[in-house]
Amino acid sequence: MDIEENIIKLRRSLPKDVTLVAVSKTKPIEDIEIAYKTGQRDFGENKVQELIDKEKSLEKDIRWHFIGSLQTNKVKYLVGKVHLIHSLSSIKLLNKIESEFSKKNCTANLLIQINIGKEESKSGIFEEELNDLINEIEICNNCKVKGLMAIIPKGNENTNRYYFKKMKNIYDDLSKKSYKNISMEILSMGMTNDYEIAIEEGSNLIRVGEGIFGKRNVVGGLKNG
Numbered sequence: 001m002d003i004e005e006n007i008i009k010l011r012r013s014l015p016k017d018v019t020l021v022a023v024s025k026t027k028p029i030e031d032i033e034i035a036y037k038t039g040q041r042d043f044g045e046n047k048v049q050e051l052i053d054k055e056k057s058l059e060k061d062i063r064w065h066f067i068g069s070l071q072t073n074k075v076k077y078l079v080g081k082v083h084l085i086h087s088l089s090s091i092k093l094l095n096k097i098e099s100e101f102s103k104k105n106c107t108a109n110l111l112i113q114i115n116i117g118k119e120e121s122k123s124g125i126f127e128e129e130l131n132d133l134i135n136e137i138e139i140c141n142n143c144k145v146k147g148l149m150a151i152i153p154k155g156n157e158n159t160n161r162y163y164f165k166k167m168k169n170i171y172d173d174l175s176k177k178s179y180k181n182i183s184m185e186i187l188s189m190g191m192t193n194d195y196e197i198a199i200e201e202g203s204n205l206i207r208v209g210e211g212i213f214g215k216r217n218v219v220g221g222l223k224n225g
């Protein structure tokens with residue numbers, strides 16, 4: 001598996017306005033360094049401990065994206081280390097992020113994760129719960145929501161498109177409104193197997209792991225935080 005070739009080829013194929021987050025979960029520091037040398041600066045991790053360990057041993061200009069489900073008791077470790085948390089999924093988590101980031105006078109940049117397929121196995125809020133969450137976001141001082149994230153249900157090209165379109169509609173709806181602390185800049189959707197469709201349907205940030213670093217031989221859960 002040639003990481004350098006994979007990532008250069010992938011980045012070249014992307015439209016200019018699409019950000020590539022290289023998902024390095026379970027992969028060693030050396031693999032990240034190879035990608036870094038090609039100019040890659042955005043990396044994604046789904047476990048807090050792993051993100052902090054890697055952050056400590058690597059260059060400081062890496063933008064770390066937290067993409068896993070986040071337990072409230074681990075929020076404090078991310079303060080000052082993380083560029084963007086993709087997995088804001090409850091009011092309880094929002095309140096914890098607000099309190100931990102404000103303690104250190106830091107701003108948390110967040111995406112609201114939407115459980116667009118209403119799958120029990122996935123985290124994220126339902127579309128119907130958005131308004132309640134938004135009300136809480138508006139009264140925060142240290143939280144800024146920059147957009148939305150989704151992990152869509154497994155399926156075929158047609159179902160993928162269906163869920164990506166649904167996300168784009170929600171994103172466009174929110175873009176038209178004006179809320180305190182909320183701006184729609186990032187629509188994070190698309191992974192190794194479906195990022196091309198995601199981009200066609202309006203994604204401007206894709207999260208690609210295996211397509212860059214090769215297969216993960218550990219159980220690389222989507223949920224573990």
Ligand SMILES: *Cc1c(COP(=O)(O)O)cnc(C)c1O
Nearest residue numbers: 023067191192207208209210222
């Ligand atoms: C692991 C993971 C990815 C990357 O998946 P690949 O299929 O390896 O591209 C993207 N997003 C999330 C939330 C993940 O946990």
